[in-house]
Amino acid sequence: SIPQPLRETWRKLSASEFDGKEQFQKEVVRHVETTLARSIYNCDDNAAYSGTALAIRDNLVIKWNKTQQQQTLQDQKRVYYLSLEFLMGRTLDNAMLNTGLKDTAREGISELGFRIEDIIDQEHDAALGNGGLGRLAACFLDSLATLNYPAWGYGLRYRYGIFKQEIINGFQAEVPDYWLDFNPWEFPRHDVAIDVMFYGTVNPGPRDDRGNIKKVWEGGEIVQAIAYDVPIPGYGTDCTNNLRLWSSKPSGGEFDFGKFNSGDYEGSIRDQQRAETISAVLYPNDNIDAGKELRLKQQYFWVAASLHDIVRRFKKSHRPWKEFPDQVAIQLNDTHPTLAIVELQRIFIDIECLPWDEAWYIVTRTFGYTNHTVLPEALEKWSVPLVQNLLPRHLQIIYDINLFFLQSVERKFPKDRDLLRRVSVVEEGTPQVLRMAYLAIIGSHKVNGVAELHSDLIKATIFKDFVDIFGQDKFTNVTNGITPRRWLHQANPKLSDLIASKVGGYDFLQNLTKLTVLEKYVDDKAFKKEWMEIKLAAKVKLAKYIKDTTQIAVNPHSLFDIQVKRIHEYKRQQMNIFGVIYRYLRLKEMTPEERKKQVPRTSIFGGKAAPGYWMAKTIIRLITAVGEVVNRDEEINGLLKVIFIEDYNVSKAEIIVPASDISEHISTAGTEASGTSNMKFVLNGGLIIGTCDGANIEITREIGEENIFLLGNLAEQVEDLRHQHRFGKDVVMDPKLREVCDVIEAGKFGSEQTYSGLIAALTTGFDYYLVSDDFSSYIATQDLVDEAYRDQDGWATKSITSVARMGFFSADRAINEYAEEVWNIEPCELPKSGSRP
Ligand code: Z16
Structure with missing residues (x-):
């Protein structure tokens, strides 16, 4: 035109x-x-x-x-990745x-x-995320663009990302992270402004074409969503996708001039602040559901704006509604965007006037749902009165979705009242609550877990009834992956260059299975030497960072043992620090001659605790307190150092990940859905000490059992052990762990009261995370690590072989699986500019 x-x-x-x-x-x-x-x-x-x-x-x-x-x-089919978190880093x-x-x-x-x-x-750093889930979204955007898939991310433009962590007197303190001072990577689209309504009432309206009285949701509070777009470049392609983040502001101007003119200055800005509060701050919780109203507002605000945008784009093509799922795939990153299912159904039936069944057919063909956890405390449940008040029309639609679903279950499994109770979206209680994962399953055509064990577990436990109802095919696995561009080439350029010199250029960054070529060089002395020199250089760099930030000198030739991730009981940083204490006690007993034979170790921790998670904060305090005692103990000086790196984030991970000899992934079996830092460390030539959990299992399968240090009980044993703890007679704590607890209780690391909760979790708390059950295996396995490390040549062989076999864990592989199995999308034809160094 x-x-x-x-x-x-x-x-x-x-x-x-x-x-x-x-x-x-x-x-x-x-x-x-x-x-x-x-x-x-x-x-x-x-x-x-x-x-x-x-x-x-x-x-x-x-x-x-x-x-x-x-x-x-x-005008091909696009995928929209809805995520409340995008942990982009720099x-x-x-x-x-x-x-x-x-x-x-x-x-x-x-x-x-x-x-x-x-x-x-x-x-x-752009730190709009908590941990694994948010970083996964960022890795996926990188792969989607690299593979030329037409894809958009949709999220919230938080004014404050995850808090900055400071360690004050050994304890975590939280400082706000205002990151928008100068952000050249975002483009405000003031012309893309969408009104989103909250509260209000549902009233009968006019009759529709078929003579039914329409339901009209009206009279609510209106907030405007403003789009901010972020370009996402692919590697070695011109394809640059879009990440659209919504920012909230009051609808219709900055503030109420009526109130302002009549002298109510405070009142006039109150509404503005209420509106701006919605996108003000990221909830700092990883794997825990807080159930706060503001969080529900964030979810609906983001979902409503995104769906309005997607539907508007579809309408421009003038296709019939039934073609919607041929043009649009929407992926729900966890249950946070589950209201999108309800919102799309609402748009179809209330606004576009489609019949319920037709609308529901389209909706269920559009969505895919990714589950990231089996932890009960992390599964979202919204209180019915809260939803009734904030989103009255949506609650009605949820009830209808649930009713029709339960009717279909009743037809398939007649007279099974207990089944109906178990699978209902509405959980009885005071108050009633909505089980968002169930709603997400009912409204999606595919549900996936994020590693094989995890996908098997959700089918066998939390979603078992739904497998019986919908069949096996609806449930699938897509094992997580990481982008080798950021996590190898960018974080560890020297290693990337060395690899490129052996495997025939930088193609491996787009086709990670090419790493297998490295296996030809495991016996190449010169190559091995270079490999180990690069690792040492990365350790020197981290040692310098530690010296600069903590004033503590660590020996780059010591074994770097790293555990960096969110602090959580299920991830068991407490087991790690108990192990450090045990090591310290043994070193103290030794004669100077015996000490000389020990492998020097630097234990490095990092990670944030959710601000309200007291146990996690206590674990941080124990780590810093052990550091205070051990690091200044001249008797063992050099043989053991304990470091807590403040404010672990993506840019710090880029320094830390290349520098590990061993990294710890020691969650109680069956609790860590996948883990992704395990992949990052191994891709950089570090070995793993870990449990048979999440992606550790598939890493073991790929790299070989001889290249990983596995410990502890298996997922299938966990239930029994917990039962024994709770109801068994004379359950005794592992004697080594008992010794460690005694030392803590004797006040070796400051007032024993500081740690009473941590000790109580092991005793009166029935040791839910099975620290006592796995402790001796953990200690024994750490001894094996020392043994293996003495043989530097053997260690180099393990390191190189592992990297060579890590191709599977590229996020590109994961994205191709989603594209084929869940989204049914094809790459967009673009002139390719070839691979680049
Ligand atoms: C999160 O980071 C994860 C799960 C979850 O329910 C909520 C949050 Cl914020 C993590 C898993 O704990 C981790 O195992 C997994 O690797 C990651 O999500 C990405 O799938």
Whole structure:
């Protein structure tokens, strides 16, 4: 509809990407001097970062626009990944690597008087997530773009991401993370503004075409969703997808002028603040359901805006509604977006006036649901009165969905009252609550777990009845993966370069199974030496970081034993620190001669505790207290150091992950759905000590049992053991663990009262996470680790062999499985620009 001559004029003037070093430098300087209004005289590292980011961003935006135009033109099926969390970390380095501009930028920026590393280090992490689930979403976006899939992410633009952790007197303190001061990676779309309603009432309206009285939801509070778009570049392709984050503001202007004019200044901004509160802050909980009203508001706000956007885009194609699932796949990242199912049904029946069954058929074909946990305390349950008040029409629709579902169950399994009670979305009690996972299953065509064991467990336990009702085929497994671009090439460039020199270039970054070629070199002395030197260099770098931030010197030649992840009882950092204490006690008993024969170890911890999770905070305190005692004990000096790295986040992970000799993944069997840092550590040549849980099992299968240190009871034994703890006679604590507890209770690490809860969990709390059952196996396995580490050549063999066999754990493989098994989408044809270093 745009006239040809006008098109020609625009085409001639169209922005183009810079090419080569000089053009890059020109763009950087131009941005520093004009966009930032600075000069050579006041261009510090931070201004240089801003200038570089803006220059790189320009190229990114050009690719992004082309991709979006091309995807619109091709009009293929798209996937929408709905996630309340996207734990992106930093963007500049990743954008340079993915677009192939890093070498150009490094040289260009060095001639302008800066080091690229210093500039990259200026960037604030985008930390819109808690842990595994949020980082998985970020890895998936990277793979979707790299594989040219037409895909959008939808999330919330939190003003405050996950809190910054400070350690004060050994305890965690939380500091707000205001990250939006300068964020060149987002583009506000003030023209994409969507009204979202809360509260109000449902009233009878006019009759529809078929003579039924319509239900009208009206009179509620309206909040506006403003879109902020973030470009997501693929690696070695021009494909640049979109991540759309919603920000809340009051509808119809900044504040109430009526109130303002009549002198009610406070009242006039109160509504504004209420609206802005919705996207103000990320809930800092990993694997725990807090059930707060504001969280429910966040969920509906984000879901309603996203669905409105998706439906609007579909309507532009003027296709019949029944083709909706041929154009749209929506993936629910956990149950957080489950209301999307209800909202789409509401749009179809209340607004587009489709008959219920027709609408429901379309809805169920559109959604897929990923479950990430079996922990009961993490499964979302919303109180009915809360939903009734906030979303009255949605509650009615949920009741109808449930009614029709229960009727179908009744037809299939007549007279099984208990089954109906068990599978009902509504759980009886005071108050009644909605089981969101059940609603997600009923409203989706595919349900998946995130590792084989986990997918088997959900079918056998929490969702067993639903397998009987819907059949096996609805339930599937897609084992998680990680992007090798960020987690190998970006975090560990030296290792990536060495690998590339052996496997025939950087193709392996897009086809990770090519790593198998490395196995040819396990007996190559020179290669092995280089391999181990790179590991040592990564440890030296981490040691320097530790020295700079904690003033504690650690020996880079000691065995680096790392556990970094959210602090949670089920992940058992307590077992790790108890093991450290046990090691310390043994070292203290030894003669100086015996001590000389020991393998020196550095135990490194990191991770945030949810602010209200007291036990997790106590575990942090014990770790820091053990560090205070051990690190200054001259008698064992050098043989054991205990470090807690403050404020673990994505950018710190990029320093920590390449530096492990061994990393710990020691959750109680059956509790960690997958884990993804296990994959990151092994991909960087670190070995694992771990339980038979989550993806550890598949890692073992891929790399071989001889290359992993497994310990502890199996998932199938857990139920029995817990029962014994609770009801068995004379259950005794493991004597080694008893010894450790005695030392803690004797006040060796400060007032024993600090740790009374932690000790009580093992005794009066029936040791739910089976620390006592696994402790001796854990200690014995750590001894095996020491033994293996003495043989550095054997260790190098394990390390190289493991990396060679890690191809399966690429997020690209996971995304291809989703594309084929869940979404039924194809890549978008784009001119490929080939692989890049
Ligand atoms: C989360 O990070 C995970 C599960 C969950 O229910 C909520 C949150 Cl915020 C994690 C799992 O604990 C972890 O095992 C898994 O690897 C990760 O999700 C990604 O699937």
